[in-house]
Amino acid sequence: MIDTHAHLQLPPLAAESPQAVIARAKEQGVSHIINVATNISDARLSLDFAKKYPKIRAAVGVHPQAADTLFSDVQILKELEYLLGRPEAAALGEVGLDYYKNPVAPSVQKQVFEWQIRLALENDKPLIVHNREADTDVYEILKYYKCPRVVLHCYGRSIEYTRKILDLGYYVSFTGNVTFPKNKQGQEAARFVPLERLMLETDCPFMAPVPHRGQASEPAMVSLVAEKIAELKNIPAAEVEKTTDSTARKFFGLEA
Numbered sequence: 001m002i003d004t005h006a007h008l009q010l011p012p013l014a015a016e017s018p019q020a021v022i023a024r025a026k027e028q029g030v031s032h033i034i035n036v037a038t039n040i041s042d043a044r045l046s047l048d049f050a051k052k053y054p055k056i057r058a059a060v061g062v063h064p065q066a067a068d069t070l071f072s073d074v075q076i077l078k079e080l081e082y083l084l085g086r087p088e089a090a091a092l093g094e095v096g097l098d099y100y101k102n103p104v105a106p107s108v109q110k111q112v113f114e115w116q117i118r119l120a121l122e123n124d125k126p127l128i129v130h131n132r133e134a135d136t137d138v139y140e141i142l143k144y145y146k147c148p149r150v151v152l153h154c155y156g157r158s159i160e161y162t163r164k165i166l167d168l169g170y171y172v173s174f175t176g177n178v179t180f181p182k183n184k185q186g187q188e189a190a191r192f193v194p195l196e197r198l199m200l201e202t203d204c205p206f207m208a209p210v211p212h213r214g215q216a217s218e219p220a221m222v223s224l225v226a227e228k229i230a231e232l233k234n235i236p237a238a239e240v241e242k243t244t245d246s247t248a249r250k251f252f253g254l255e256a
C-alpha cells in the first residue's frame with residue numbers, strides 16, 4: 001500500500017525519526033509514503049526526508065491556510081520553484097482553497113492556488129488538492145487550467161460533484177474519516193468512485209481511523225482505510241490494495 005498523504009513533519013510524528021515511522025508502516029504493508037508540505041519550511045523538510053529515505057517522496061506546496069505567505073517574499077516563490085523542480089518532488093501539494101474559518105481572503109487564496117498550478121504545469125508535476133467548502137471555485141479553476149493529473153484529498157463530496165470531478169479525469173483519495181460512522185456522504189462517495197480512480201491516505205497525524213479515533217494517526221493505519229473501502233465496495237481488501245497501489249505508482253511516478 002501507499003500512503004499518498006502524510007505529514008511526518010507535524011507533531012507528534014515530528015518527534016520521531018521518519019525511519020521508525022516507516023518501519024511501523026512497512027509492518028502493515030506500506031511500501032511508500034507521500035509526505036505533503038503545507039508551507040515553505042515544510043516543503044524544504046519534506047524534500048530532505050525524500051532524499052534520505054527512498055520510501056518517502058515529497059509533495060511541495062503552500063496550503064490555502066498559509067496562502068498569505070507565498071507572495072510576501074520573492075525568495076519564497078523562487079525556492080518553491082526550485083524545490084518543485086527536484087526529482088524527489090513527486091507532486092505539488094497541498095494546494096487548493098479553504099473557505100472554512102480561514103483568515104486568508106478567497107481572492108488571495110485563488111491567486112496563490114493559480115500561481116502554483118502554473119508552476120506544476122511548467123514542471124509536469126501532479127497536484128494534490130485540498131478543498132474545504134470551496135467546491136465550485138476548485139472545480140472551475142482546475143477545469144480552466146486543464147490540469148492533467150489531479151487528486152482531491154480527504155475526499156467525501158456529494159455524488160453530483162464527484163461525477164463532475166471524475167468527468168475531468170481526476171482522482172480522489174480517502175482517509176481515516178471514511179471509517180467514521182456518521183460520514184455517510186464520504187462512504188457513499190467511496191462506493192460510487194470506480195476502484196481504479198481512488199487512492200488511500202492517512203493525512204496523518206489527523207483523521208485517525210476507527211478504532212483509533214482521537215489518537216494521532218500514522219502511515220501504518222492506511223490499511224484500515226483500505227479495509228473500509230473494501231467493505232463498502234464489497235470486494236476483497238487485497239484487490240483494493242493492488243489496484244490503489246498501481247494507481248498511486250503511476251500517478252506519482254514511483255519506481256517499482
Ligand SMILES: [Zn+2]
Nearest residue numbers: 005036094203
Ligand atoms: Zn493534509
